[in-house]
Amino acid sequence: xxxxxxxxxxxxxxxxxxxxxxxxxxxxxxxxxxxxxxxxxxxxxxxxxxxxxxxxxxxxxxxxxxxxxxxxxxxxxxxxxxxxxxxxxxxxxxxxxxxxxxxxxxxxxxxxxxxxxxxxxxxxxxxxxxxxxxxxxxxxxxxxxxxxxxxxxxxxxxxxxxxxxxxxxxxxxxxxxxxxxxxxxxxxxxxxxxxxxxxxxxxxxxxxxxxxxxxxxxxxxxxxxxxxxxxxxxxxxxxxxxxxxxxxxxxxxxxxxxxxxxxxxxxxxxxxxxxxxxxxxxxxxxxxxxxxxxxxxxxxxxxxxxxxxxxxxxxxxxxxxxxxxxxxxxxxxxxxxxxxxxxxxxxxxxxxxxxxxxxxxxxxxxxxxxxxxxxxxxxxxxxxxxxxxxxxxxxxxxxxxxxxxxxxxxxxxxxxxxxxxxxxxxxxxxxxxxxxxxxxxxxxxxxxxxxxxxxxxxxxxxxxxxxxxxxxxxxxxxxxxxxxxxxxxxxxxxxxxxxxxxxx
Numbered sequence: 001x002x003x004x005x006x007x008x009x010x011x012x013x014x015x016x017x018x019x020x021x022x023x024x025x026x027x028x029x030x031x032x033x034x035x036x037x038x039x040x041x042x043x044x045x046x047x048x049x050x051x052x053x054x055x056x057x058x059x060x061x062x063x064x065x066x067x068x069x070x071x072x073x074x075x076x077x078x079x080x081x082x083x084x085x086x087x088x089x090x091x092x093x094x095x096x097x098x099x100x101x102x103x104x105x106x107x108x109x110x111x112x113x114x115x116x117x118x119x120x121x122x123x124x125x126x127x128x129x130x131x132x133x134x135x136x137x138x139x140x141x142x143x144x145x146x147x148x149x150x151x152x153x154x155x156x157x158x159x160x161x162x163x164x165x166x167x168x169x170x171x172x173x174x175x176x177x178x179x180x181x182x183x184x185x186x187x188x189x190x191x192x193x194x195x196x197x198x199x200x201x202x203x204x205x206x207x208x209x210x211x212x213x214x215x216x217x218x219x220x221x222x223x224x225x226x227x228x229x230x231x232x233x234x235x236x237x238x239x240x241x242x243x244x245x246x247x248x249x250x251x252x253x254x255x256x257x258x259x260x261x262x263x264x265x266x267x268x269x270x271x272x273x274x275x276x277x278x279x280x281x282x283x284x285x286x287x288x289x290x291x292x293x294x295x296x297x298x299x300x301x302x303x304x305x306x307x308x309x310x311x312x313x314x315x316x317x318x319x320x321x322x323x324x325x326x327x328x329x330x331x332x333x334x335x336x337x338x339x340x341x342x343x344x345x346x347x348x349x350x351x352x353x354x355x356x357x358x359x360x361x362x363x364x365x366x367x368x369x370x371x372x373x374x375x376x377x378x379x380x381x382x383x384x385x386x387x388x389x390x391x392x393x394x395x396x397x398x399x400x401x402x403x404x405x406x407x408x409x410x411x412x413x414x415x416x417x418x419x420x421x422x423x424x425x426x427x428x429x430x431x432x433x434x435x436x437x438x439x440x441x442x443x444x445x446x447x448x449x450x451x452x453x454x455x456x457x458x459x460x461x462x463x464x465x466x467x468x469x470x471x472x473x474x475x476x477x478x479x480x481x482x483x484x485x486x487x488x489x490x491x492x493x494x495x496x497x498x499x500x501x502x503x504x
Contacts, residue, residue, distance in 0.1 A: 003027065003069045004441070006248075006434030007055060008076040008241060008427065009157055011036065011046075011097060011263045014054035015427050018066055019434040024458060026425060028066055032057040037094060042101035042130075042341060042348070045094040048083060048160055055161065059227045067228040072441040073165065073219070074236045074433030076244035077158025079178040082136035085153040085160075089169075092147040095157060096136045099264070099299055101341035103135035104348040106142075110134055110180070114196035117280065124193045125177075125184035125276045125284040130341060130348035131299065134180035134197050141198070154206045158238045165235050166217045169208035174243035174288030176210060184284050184292065185274045211237055213290045213451075214440045236440035239288025241429040242266050242295055248432030249397040249423050250459035252289050253452045257386075257393035259412065260428065261402025265301030265379045268293050269391065281385035282344075288436065289451045296382030298344050302402050304337035304352070304371040312364040319368055320407040326369045328414070328476035331361035334487055335374035344382050345488070347495045355487055372408055376415050377484040383416060395419040397461070399428030409465065414473035415481065422465035435459075 001020055008015045011034070018028040032054035037045040059067065080098035085091060096103075107128045114120045117127040128134050133156065141148040155163060156175050163169050176182045181197070183190040187210070194203040219233040238244070242260065245251075251258040251270050260266045268285075275294040276284040287293040302316070309316045338350040354370065396418055402408045403422050413420040425431035435458055439451045 001069050002071045003066060004434045004437045005070055005073045006076065006430040006432065006437065007073060007161065008244065008430035008433060009051050009078060009161055010034070010241060010429070011078050011099065014051060014058055015430045016055070016058035017425075017427060017430045017434055018062065018070070019431070019438070021438050021458065026431070028062055029427070030058040030061045039102070044097045044100040044340070046097060047094050048091045051157070051161060052164055056227070064228060068230065070229050070233055072234045072236060072437035074244070074435070074437035074440075075158045075161045075165070075238035076241045076429040076433040077156060077161060077175070077238070079156070079175060079240035079242060080131050080133050081157040082133050082140070083155040083157060083160045084140065084147050084151050085155060086150045087152040089153070089163065092150055093140070093144055096139070098131045099340045100136070101130045101348045103139040104130050106135035106138045107132070109138065110196050113199070114193060118278070120193065121276065121278060121280055124180065124182060124190040125274065126180060127280045128180045129343050129346055131343055132178065132180040134193070137197055137203070151206060153208065155208065156240070158240065159208065162217070162235055162238055165219055165223055167220045168217050170211045170215070170217070170237070171208050172211055172213055172215070172237040172239055172288055173286040174213070174293065175240035177286040178240055178283070181207070182286070184276065184286055187286060213237055213288050214443045216440050216444045234437070234441055234444060236437040237288065238433060239436065242268055242297070243285070243288035243293060244430075244432035244436065245399050245428035246270060246287060246293055246432065247289060247435050247451065247455060248425060248428035248430070248459065249399050250455040251397065252287070252291070252455045255393070256397060257395070258397045258399065258428070259379065260400040261301050261398065261408060262400035263301060263303050265298040265375055266295060267379055267382055267386070268295040269386070269393070277389065281389070282382065294386070296344055296379065296386065298375070298378045298382065299340040299342050300337040300352070300378070301375045302400070303339050304335065304375045305368060305402075307339055308368050308371045312367070314364070320405055322365050323369050323372070323407055324365070326365045328473050329480040330366040330370040330373060332356040332358070333361055333366050333370040334484055335370040336487055336491055337371055337374040337378065338491070342378075345492065347491060349495050350491050353491070372411060373480070374484065376408070376411050377481055380415050380481060381485065381488070393418065395421055398422050399426065409467040410470065410473075413467040413469045415477050417469050417474055419469070420467040421461040424460045424462045
């Protein structure tokens with residue numbers, strides 16, 4: 001038996017799955033929680049050694065016989081993180097993460113240097129939004145000058161894990177497109193955007209080479225020995241967590257829409273050509289399979305429900321039961337769930353807010369429901385932009401931690417008014433990484449199967465978890481969703497006024 005491992009290095013945890021492709025079965029699944037460094041200025045960071053220690057802990061839980069059967073590893077990682085390395089490959093500072101909003105000023109400075117947000121889209125396909133990697137470089141120059149002075153290499157989180165596994169530095173186009181520096185149309189680094197980010201040095205010299213999506217690299221013998229793996233194990237190119245979740249949900253050919261309910265919420269669809277919106281209504285990313293991945297990302301999804309559950313002293317595992325008896329609209333409560341600021345819409349200075357409280361509706365069930373509805377409405381707002389562009393979908397494939405909630409699955413079906421399917425493998429990013437490893441390993445062995453064929457063969461949905469729109473709930477949400485949008489309009493105005501006065 002040959003096993004293909006998928007590693008997903010997320011914000012909250014590291015997850016590992018071992019997949020037996022011949023039996024089409026995940027034979028092991030392990031996870032290890034991660035800490036988060038958070039400050040009032042919006043910064044969100046992690047230490048890279050936490051990722052490596054968590055990976056080691058996951059491997060330690062694999063049976064020795066399973067480790068001996070591993071032939072390939074694929075790595076998924078949270079997008080946009082900034083990992084600064086010195087010449088020897090040492091990490092110079094904590095990694096600034098995708099949910100870090102402390103660099104909004106630097107975003108504005110980069111776009112101004114490039115000629116404005118519209119010019120940034122023209123040059124590379126995307127504006128520079130809070131959280132994107134590009135803004136973290138000038139922030140580092142200002143606030144960590146000693147790190148900037150020693151900086152020899154810039155890696156993304158999954159790139160760093162690949163570097164640890166193999167001793168080699170590379171990037172692939174999917175995750176690289178989330179830096180703000182990759183021209184998604186040409187799939188090459190945009191020299192004007194690099195210069196707009198830092199006119200003082202050649203940033204292209206700090207970026208590793210770009211490789212094909214089906215590339216393979218040999219695991220380092222020392223790491224193989226440490227983890228108890230065969231020395232012949234191959235490490236695939238890997239990709240960002242959204243790109244890997246696309247593979248894990250079968251979203252590798254046109255016509256499929258995937259939604260991930262994780263710390264962040266995402267909607268994404270595969271395209272065989274660049275899909276760029278001049279008004280930046282969505283992120284114009286590349287996929288990690290050789291195509292493109294137009295993507296809507298909200299920075300607050302399960303973080304909203306988790307914070308409410310924590311405040312009321314219960315676990316999100318009991319969230320569906322806590323919500324039992326509540327109805328669409330949460331008896332008038334509306335939450336803007338912007339605990340981390342927000343990216344879509346672009347409201348980096350926004351904060352979470354709860355509206356509509358009275359003497360009768362302030363219960364933990366209603367507040368929890370309002371958090372779930374707010375996160376779902378925010379994604380629906382992005383979905384509206386895709387629909388306005390003429391894209392149509394018959395169903396949504398749901399992944400991420402939120403997909404394990406029957407109440408949330410039904411809510412998505414009702415709010416979006418489409419059928420919801422859930423792949424058998426709940427951890428879409430980790431499973432997608434394993435499937436990419438399977439694809440790349442097959443190519444290295446002389447096979448010619450494409451990733452779409454592999455996804456059709458291995459990605460299966462669980463019929464018992466599907467949800468269909470409930471006409472009564474659909475009618476209710478058609479009333480309540482516009483209320484959320486009205487509050488969102490007010491938040492936009494307030495965010496704009498605060499930005500104009502320098503307030504946060």
